[in-house]
Amino acid sequence: MGNLSSSDRNKIPKYDDPSQIESGLIQFNDAKCNGCGLCVKACPADTIKLVDKKAKLVEPVDCMACGDCISICATNAITLVKSYRYSGMYKTIDEGDLSLPRL
Numbered sequence: 001m002g003n004l005s006s007s008d009r010n011k012i013p014k015y016d017d018p019s020q021i022e023s024g025l026i027q028f029n030d031a032k033c034n035g036c037g038l039c040v041k042a043c044p045a046d047t048i049k050l051v052d053k054k055a056k057l058v059e060p061v062d063c064m065a066c067g068d069c070i071s072i073c074a075t076n077a078i079t080l081v082k083s084y085r086y087s088g089m090y091k092t093i094d095e096g097d098l099s100l101p102r103l
């Protein structure tokens with residue numbers, strides 16, 4: 001960072017700037033969720049919570065579409081519906097179908 005000009009620094013996408021970063025998105029199937037809470041513990045972005053013993057995304061959503069919650073859910077109650085995307089200085093290279101990177 002020390003060698004970057006201030007204008008270059010301003011181009012670096014900021015995690016909480018929606019104009020530069022688009023969060024990933026998952027969906028829960030409430031009928032399959034048994035409220036075990038494993039996805040809450042597994043999520044590195046800390047963006048899942050239990051509400052009335054059902055998993056829900058925390059607002060604002062900070063999901064980075066890593067797939068950890070999907071991998072750990074024994075009842076297959078979670079589906080990845082949107083990838084994490086960068087804009088501005090970076091571009092997303094993988095434009096293919098959604099897949100689980102950490103399985």
Ligand code: SF4
Pocket residue numbers: 028032033034035036037038039040054055072073074075076077078
């Ligand atoms: S891991 Fe699956 S079953 Fe357990 S709380 Fe999360 S979504 Fe529900």
Ligand code: SF4
Pocket residue numbers: 024026042043044045046047048062063064065066067068069070
């Ligand atoms: S895909 Fe990763 S970041 Fe997104 S909710 Fe699941 S564990 Fe958290």
